[in-house]
Amino acid sequence: MRRALPAASRVLSCRLRRFSTDIVTEDVSASNNLTKEASLYVHWPYCLRRCTYCNFNKYVPKDNNGHVMAECLQRETETLLQLSQVSCITSVFFGGGTPSLAPPSTISIILETISKHASLHDQAEVTLEVNPTLEGRSKLVDFHHAGVNRFSIGVQSLQDEDLKRLGRDHSSAEALQCIREARRLCPGRVSVDVMFGRPSQTFESWEVELSELLQVCDDHVSLYQLTLERGTQLFKQVQGGNVTMLDEEVVSEMYQHARKTLHQHGFQQYEVSNFARNKSGSLHNLSYWKGRQYIGVGPGAHGRFVPLGEGGVSREARTQTLEPDVWIREVQERGHGTRRRIQLSHLQLLEEVLVMGMRMTKGINHKHWELFSPVLGLNEIFGVSVGVRELLQSGHLIMDDRGLRCSWDGLAVLDSILPVLLVELERILLADTRRFFLVV
CATH class of the missing domain: 1.10.10.920 (Arc Repressor Mutant, subunit A)
Structure with missing residues (x-):
């Protein structure tokens, strides 16, 4: 799952606005669906390179073992579906890492496994995170044919210099082209991720960037504040005095400006970091925020579900083994790579x-x-x-x-x-x- 945007730390204002009442809608499932349904997250851990700001569980592959990873993802999906005994998967999200590096057949294999051991909801949202490089863009059609009906494009920035500083391996032109092609395949179901609070970014450049983005984006935008994570290259650069992070007040102003600008263009904010128009909110992420069950598959994935298959009656927090090679070995030996499980009080x-x-x-x-x-x-x-x-x-x-x-x-x-x-x-x-x- 992506990093949540930390709330801007600033003095509480006395001038407050309420959200319009049409945002506050009621959507409650029957209580028995709490254990019968779940969403599924699949983690592809490999990236071609590590971004300077990223501390996610991702690895540069040592060899070409993508087919082994795909086989183990399929097997762990099967095992955890049997363990949870859910009857319906409501959404699937392929994240990472860079899941657009995976063979498109990985998508169809996972979806077939779901259909075999549970069922895939008729309106199920199947999302794939895409790195907007030439390689990622060239596989969009194949991923769509394999069952993906929603793309999440990791744009991050439309400033080429900032992309280089962040260690990204795409250009702004490639990102814009990827958005256009994804929209042709899945109109109304393409999300873009954009990062603000980047070193050297100015409020004025952020205004221009938002304006350019709104000319090409679809109906969903995710805004993430760049946060300094210990152990990353960016953290070392800041600690060494080579890079300076933006003032918190400036970052707060960027966030508030983006909220207002998106609202003016027909977007409704439905979560701290997420904005949608035409009812295009992420069904998968909404399942997290609504406290629904979710099954996490792949190295380092997290899950929350009741293990009915072994007599469980309470929800567990489960974490899969982080290191891909160790996780692969565990899945091959016992069907899953669950490293930690805690029964929630x-x-x-x-x-x-x-x-x-x-x-x-x-x-x-x-x-x-x-x-x-x-x-x-x-x-x-x-x-x-x-x-x-x-x-x-x-x-x-x-x-x-x-x-x-x-x-x-x-x-x-x-x-x-x-x-x-x-x-x-x-x-x-x-x-x-x-x-x-x-x-x-």
Whole structure:
């Protein structure tokens, strides 16, 4: 999964805006679907090179073992589907790494495996992350024929000098061409990733970049703030004084400008980092934010599901082995490369539902929360907190008959709001004596 955008750290403004009411819609599945359905994430760990800012689980391949990786991805998918006993996969996301380096047959093999051991939802979204190089662009048709119906293009920047500094191996012209070709194949279902807060970037250049992007993009845009990750080449450059990161206030202004500009062009923000028009929100990512089950396949992938196949009754947090060669060996020996599994307590489950749900502009509605906490509702947990009351009075939080959510300005400082909510959640749950909770 991609890195989430850290909320801009700035002084809370007294001038607040609320999201329009049509963004706040209700979408609650029946509680029994919590264990019957899941989304599937497939991690392709290989890249031709490592970007200067990236600390994701990715590797430059030592040899041409793509076919072995594909075989093991298929086998682990089969094993984990049997273990989860889900009856329906609602979406599939091929991420990485650079999954556009994979043989297109990998897509069809995984989709066939799903159909064999569960079912693929009629409206299932099948997304592939694409590096917009010539090689990635040349395989779009084959990937589409293999079953991909949505592309996510890793543009990152439309400034060639910035692309070089970031260690990217494509040009802005290649990125724009890739967007055009992807849109021809999947009109209305192409997302672009753009990064802001890059060293040497200015507010003025960001304005120009957004304008150029909006001339060619489809109906989905993801904005990610460049963050400094320990162990990366960029981190070493900054520590050595060779590169200077932008001032936080400038980065905050870039984010707010992008939000307003996208809104003016018909996009609705539906999550901290994500914007869509024409109802083109990412169904796969929404499943994460709504606390649904997901199965993670591949080196370093994460999952959250109930292992019904071995008698499990509670949701587990599962992590697959990081190193591809070790993961391959484990899959060949026992069918999966699960390295770590933790049974989530009810508090841990609700913490995840809260943190992920508050990232959405519509927040968490009452009925959805009751699926995970049928005894203690949102009002019972957060309605008596002094800290929460202050956020409600300042307008950064909204709690009404729909549920709990951030205001326009509140979402921009989500990192400062979540600790208040988490402390109150823990306090109420640990003090409550009614222990008959639903844990899924």
